[in-house]
Amino acid sequence: MIFNELAIVESTEEIASNTFQTFLKSPKIAASIKPGQFINILPSEYWDKMMRRPMSVASQKDEVISIIYKVVGEGTELMQNWSLGDSVDLIGPLGNFWDGYADKLSILIGGGVGIAPILNLHNHLDELGEEKVLIMGARNSSEHFIDHNPENGVYMTTDDGSLGIHGNVLEPLKIALENIDIQNVKVFACGPPAMMEAVRQYSISEGIECDLALETLMACGFGICQGCTVEFEKKQKTTEHSYRNRFGLVCMDGPIFESKEIKSCHL
Ligand SMILES: Cc1cc2nc3c(=O)[nH]c(=O)nc-3n(C[C@H](O)[C@H](O)[C@H](O)COP(=O)(O)OP(=O)(O)OC[C@H]3O[C@@H](n4cnc5c(N)ncnc54)[C@H](O)[C@@H]3O)c2cc1C
Numbered sequence: 001m002i003f004n005e006l007a008i009v010e011s012t013e014e015i016a017s018n019t020f021q022t023f024l025k026s027p028k029i030a031a032s033i034k035p036g037q038f039i040n041i042l043p044s045e046y047w048d049k050m051m052r053r054p055m056s057v058a059s060q061k062d063e064v065i066s067i068i069y070k071v072v073g074e075g076t077e078l079m080q081n082w083s084l085g086d087s088v089d090l091i092g093p094l095g096n097f098w099d100g101y102a103d104k105l106s107i108l109i110g111g112g113v114g115i116a117p118i119l120n121l122h123n124h125l126d127e128l129g130e131e132k133v134l135i136m137g138a139r140n141s142s143e144h145f146i147d148h149n150p151e152n153g154v155y156m157t158t159d160d161g162s163l164g165i166h167g168n169v170l171e172p173l174k175i176a177l178e179n180i181d182i183q184n185v186k187v188f189a190c191g192p193p194a195m196m197e198a199v200r201q202y203s204i205s206e207g208i209e210c211d212l213a214l215e216t217l218m219a220c221g222f223g224i225c226q227g228c229t230v231e232f233e234k235k236q237k238t239t240e241h242s243y244r245n246r247f248g249l250v251c252m253d254g255p256i257f258e259s260k261e262i263k264s265c266h267l
């Protein structure tokens with residue numbers, strides 16, 4: 001069930017450079033959203049734009065959800081300036097969710113703010129006692145808010161070598177796959193297109209099961225504008241218009257797609 005809920009702002013903190021985490025009391029969405037799903041946010045009741053802003057949920061506990069976001073434009077600037085006790089109009093849960101992690105080693109890969117749905121899955125796997133590795137990539141240490149802790153399966157990477165492994169997320173992915181039967185592994189990833197495309201191609205070449213959450217530009221968020229298309233690798237067997245056989249909609253069919261299902265993460 002999808003809810004339109006007025007959430008209450010509980011706190012906002014800058015957790016890394018220009019990256020904020022806001023906790024929102026939203027009992028219906030917190031109780032029903034699944035890791036990987038997203039919400040559509042009206043940043044202000046005086047917002048003059050037609051479209052809401054989609055955000056993944058980074059945590060859900062005791063009637064409270066959190067979002068992690070970078071301020072890139074007007075909508076996210078309004079979010080960063082929310083005050084304690086403000087009401088915020090949310091629609092959710094939206095989209096599909098992560099699954100297929102039972103009895104597998106789950107390798108969770110997040111890049112930039114793509115870490116949000118990955119952290120929610122990490123929390124969920126913690127509660128279930130499932131085995132996991134967490135990999136987070138960023139340009140430099142100022143964008144990280146988690147400690148590099150390889151002994152506990154937590155790897156940070158930076159492009160400039162200022163924290164953790166110098167390089168991209170494929171380096172720790174290869175380390176995590178050493179001496180492991182890839183049949184027992186599943187990769188879950190969310191991040192910028194270049195990172196996602198590298199993970200997609202690597203997982204296909206190595207025969208690893210891999211689900212990718214795409215954070216493409218979205219307008220309507222509910223299947224009307226066709227602005228969030230992703231090209232399928234093979235034609236789908238839908239009885240709808242032939243266009244829908246070739247292209248999926250990230251808002252309706254995703255945001256999560258199997259690596260083999262789509263042609264590219266560069267949308
Ligand atoms: C399913 C989904 C989940 C998302 N989850 C998160 C999240 O957890 N945290 C987060 O920070 N962001 C997330 N995003 C992206 C987020 O929706 C946009 O950053 C946000 O809408 C920007 O709104 P704005 O009004 O501040 O910026 P705008 O004024 O709309 O845009 C400012 C600039 O950012 C660019 N931009 C806007 N959206 C995106 C995007 N999706 N990808 C790349 N560039 C973009 C625009 O082209 C423009 O140059 C998600 C997107 C989707 C589709």
Ligand code: FES
Binds near residue numbers: 223224225227
């Ligand atoms: S955002 Fe409009 S169809 Fe997906």
